[in-house]
Amino acid sequence: MANYAIGVDIGGTTVKLGLFSTEGKALCKWEIPTVKEDKGSRILPDVAESILKKLEEEKIALGDVAGVGIGVPGPVDAKGTIFNAVNLGWGEFNVPDALGKYLNIPVKAANDANVAAFGEMWQGGGRGHANLVAVTLGTGVGGGIIVDGRIVTGANGAGGEIGHIPIEDEETEVCGCGKKGCLEQYTSATGIVRLARRRLAKNQTPSTLREGELDAKAVFDAVKAGDALACQVAAEFGEYLGKGLAMIASVVNPEVFVIGGGVSKAGEVLFEYIRPAYEKYAFSACRNVEFALATLGNDAGIYGAAGLLLSGEA
Amino acid sequence: MANYAIGVDIGGTTVKLGLFSTEGKALCKWEIPTVKEDKGSRILPDVAESILKKLEEEKIALGDVAGVGIGVPGPVDAKGTIFNAVNLGWGEFNVPDALGKYLNIPVKAANDANVAAFGEMWQGGGRGHANLVAVTLGTGVGGGIIVDGRIVTGANGAGGEIGHIPIEDEETEVCGCGKKGCLEQYTSATGIVRLARRRLAKNQTPSTLREGELDAKAVFDAVKAGDALACQVAAEFGEYLGKGLAMIASVVNPEVFVIGGGVSKAGEVLFEYIRPAYEKYAFSACRNVEFALATLGNDAGIYGAAGLLLSGEA
Numbered sequence: 001m002a003n004y005a006i007g008v009d010i011g012g013t014t015v016k017l018g019l020f021s022t023e024g025k026a027l028c029k030w031e032i033p034t035v036k037e038d039k040g041s042r043i044l045p046d047v048a049e050s051i052l053k054k055l056e057e058e059k060i061a062l063g064d065v066a067g068v069g070i071g072v073p074g075p076v077d078a079k080g081t082i083f084n085a086v087n088l089g090w091g092e093f094n095v096p097d098a099l100g101k102y103l104n105i106p107v108k109a110a111n112d113a114n115v116a117a118f119g120e121m122w123q124g125g126g127r128g129h130a131n132l133v134a135v136t137l138g139t140g141v142g143g144g145i146i147v148d149g150r151i152v153t154g155a156n157g158a159g160g161e162i163g164h165i166p167i168e169d170e171e172t173e174v175c176g177c178g179k180k181g182c183l184e185q186y187t188s189a190t191g192i193v194r195l196a197r198r199r200l201a202k203n204q205t206p207s208t209l210r211e212g213e214l215d216a217k218a219v220f221d222a223v224k225a226g227d228a229l230a231c232q233v234a235a236e237f238g239e240y241l242g243k244g245l246a247m248i249a250s251v252v253n254p255e256v257f258v259i260g261g262g263v264s265k266a267g268e269v270l271f272e273y274i275r276p277a278y279e280k281y282a283f284s285a286c287r288n289v290e291f292a293l294a295t296l297g298n299d300a301g302i303y304g305a306a307g308l309l310l311s312g313e314a
Numbered sequence: 315m316a317n318y319a320i321g322v323d324i325g326g327t328t329v330k331l332g333l334f335s336t337e338g339k340a341l342c343k344w345e346i347p348t349v350k351e352d353k354g355s356r357i358l359p360d361v362a363e364s365i366l367k368k369l370e371e372e373k374i375a376l377g378d379v380a381g382v383g384i385g386v387p388g389p390v391d392a393k394g395t396i397f398n399a400v401n402l403g404w405g406e407f408n409v410p411d412a413l414g415k416y417l418n419i420p421v422k423a424a425n426d427a428n429v430a431a432f433g434e435m436w437q438g439g440g441r442g443h444a445n446l447v448a449v450t451l452g453t454g455v456g457g458g459i460i461v462d463g464r465i466v467t468g469a470n471g472a473g474g475e476i477g478h479i480p481i482e483d484e485e486t487e488v489c490g491c492g493k494k495g496c497l498e499q500y501t502s503a504t505g506i507v508r509l510a511r512r513r514l515a516k517n518q519t520p521s522t523l524r525e526g527e528l529d530a531k532a533v534f535d536a537v538k539a540g541d542a543l544a545c546q547v548a549a550e551f552g553e554y555l556g557k558g559l560a561m562i563a564s565v566v567n568p569e570v571f572v573i574g575g576g577v578s579k580a581g582e583v584l585f586e587y588i589r590p591a592y593e594k595y596a597f598s599a600c601r602n603v604e605f606a607l608a609t610l611g612n613d614a615g616i617y618g619a620a621g622l623l624l625s626g627e628a
Contacts, residue, residue: 075599078462131469145565147466147473148392154567155445158599159461165564166557166595177597243480250479251459251565253468281480283491285389285472 002066005310006051007119009071009112009301010034012087015047018302019054022066022310024123029302030054040088044095048102067106069305070095071115075157080109083157108309112301114151114160116260117144118311119304125292126258133254134294135162135245137216137263140176141184141191145252149311152252163188165244186240189216189263196233205229220266234273242277249278249286260294267293316380319623320365321433323385323426323615324348326401329361332616333368336380336624338437343616344368354402358409362416381420383619384409385429389471394423397471422623426615428465428474430574431458432625433618439606440572447568448608449476449559451530451577454490455498455505459566463625466566477502479558500554503530503577510547519543534580548587556591563592563600574608581607 002022009016014031021027032050035042055062072095074085080096095109110118117134126132130149136142141163145152152159163184164177171181185191196209196219207229208222222230245257259270271291279287296303316336323330328345335341346364349356361384369376386409388399394410409423424432431448440446444463450456455477459466466473477498478491485495499505510523510533521543522536536544559571573584585605593601610617
């Protein structure tokens with residue numbers, strides 16, 4: 001029995017790596033730059049080299065490592081084939097096969113958002129639950145669906161792409177995906193700013209949001225300070241997200257929604273706005289759900305990658 | 315190795331049973347009445363007795379039967395515990411344990427809609443696909459989600475309860491579930507009639523729908539005959555269902571939607587109305603999906619129950 005596993009999270013700027021005990025403890029974490037030249041062809045060799053160097057430093061034999069889990073920014077099928085990763089310059093290839101050339105231990109690959117969801121289940125805000133929906137409210141809105149302890153990859157690796165659920169028929173602005181009225185347009189950090197700007201433009205209500213930089217943090221700071229207009233923005237955000245989560249619940253009926261990403265730094269106050277809307281829109285049998293904050297932050301990916309490898313799931 | 319499996323589908327009026335080869339061929343099908351007296355306590359003994367009698371008639375030894383799969387009309391957890399089945403008078407109990415008292419072979423139980431979805435995957439319209447969403451357009455709208463060949467049961471057995479996805483904010487009438495604007499209110503057989511009635515009341519456009527009995531069949535018969543008002547109703551139905559399926563696709567990204575239930579008897583014409591709306595609302599990575607008609611009709615339950623038992627899945 002191996003005592004260790006490696007988790008890798010490939011981002012557009014840096015690759016995060018973590019050495020884990022098989023019980024799920026992060027023993028050390030480090031980063032290397034993501035070299036995107038030559039269509040990202042150096043990324044996997046760099047990862048392998050960095051892992052071997054770290055194992056040497058830590059005096060750990062390769063045979064004592066169960067394998068490497070790796071999260072990549074693009075759609076990945078159940079066998080670990082990535083179809084493309086625009087941010088890295090990658091086209092279609094099998095990630096475990098490719099990394100396996102440089103590192104002779106088992107490799108499992110999955111989409112980074114799904115891997116992060118798995119991490120939150122394994123050691124984060126969703127610990128103890130096997131049916132979980134992770135929602136990442138960042139610049140965009142991403143997600144990861146876990147059913148019976150397994151990642152829902154989907155036919156084209158698009159399982160959990162919840163940011164593009166159609167939620168508003170009346171939208172006139174176009175989402176990054178080309179459609180109009182996606183969940184992401186109202187509940188991402190950018191979406192919340194958009195809701196705030198619209199509301200500020202609509203009337204002259206005094207609000208601290210009229211001063212200083214307007215971002216999602218400013219909105220929820222103002223909510224906590226009792227700013228009436230900010231509370232209206234939060235209610236609108238909560239209405240959209242609560243309704244979106246109710247739709248998701250009718251499909252997979254999770255035990256818990258784990259909310260992460262930059263917006264989640266606002267904390268439990270989010271749930272005061274999400275939960276009432278969720279309960280209004282959710283089917284009765286799905287109403288009994290927990291809301292939890294993600295706890296692993298930017299480390300969710302390395303945790304999830306290591307956990308995925310150790311779970312025996314692809 | 316056993317050569318046979320039994321599939322059972324418990325309905326409010328009759329229990330359907332089927333004897334299957336392990337390859338999935340229905341060797342014989344029969345029915346018994348559902349006796350609902352005494353809180354439905356006779357249903358499972360009746361099922362066991364009927365199975366034993368049939369095996370005797372067919373000269374099949376119990377040892378040559380892999381087991382019994384059973385679909386029940388209520389939420390069922392992964393271990394086969396049903397929480398309630400209002401139509402049968404049942405409260406909470408473990409179905410495999412209860413049936414096992416009368417029949418000493420393996421038993422697996424699941425929700426009837428989920429079991430029917432499994433049947434369509436195993437031997438019906440979804441054959442060859444492991445990621446499938448079955449949509450039943452009947453008096454209500456039900457569904458079953460299959461991910462990687464496994465039923466998505468959900469935390470409270472409410473996985474696939476897609477009839478209650480919130481789809482219309484402006485609805486004033488209440489759905490059977492107590493909410494307003496559920497998918498079921500526009501896309502069930504009853505929902506289609508409601509859409510037609512509203513449209514007929516709104517103007518004086520001549521339409522064959524103004525004569526005779528108005529039901530979902532009449533609407534789609536009129537569509538096939540080129541009735542303009544009926545086509546508007548079909549377009550409205552397609553818009554709601556296509557949008558609902560696009561929401562579902564953002565969650566589980568299926569390979570195929572299998573459309574069944576009474577409304578599906580209208581045939582392929584349905585897809586002419588569902589697909590354009592689906593493509594408008596679906597996230598790009600999910601757009602490449604098949605639409606198929608369910609092919610097992612009322613037998614989907616017995617097929618799915620037998621298939622579930624044989625699959626080794628709970």
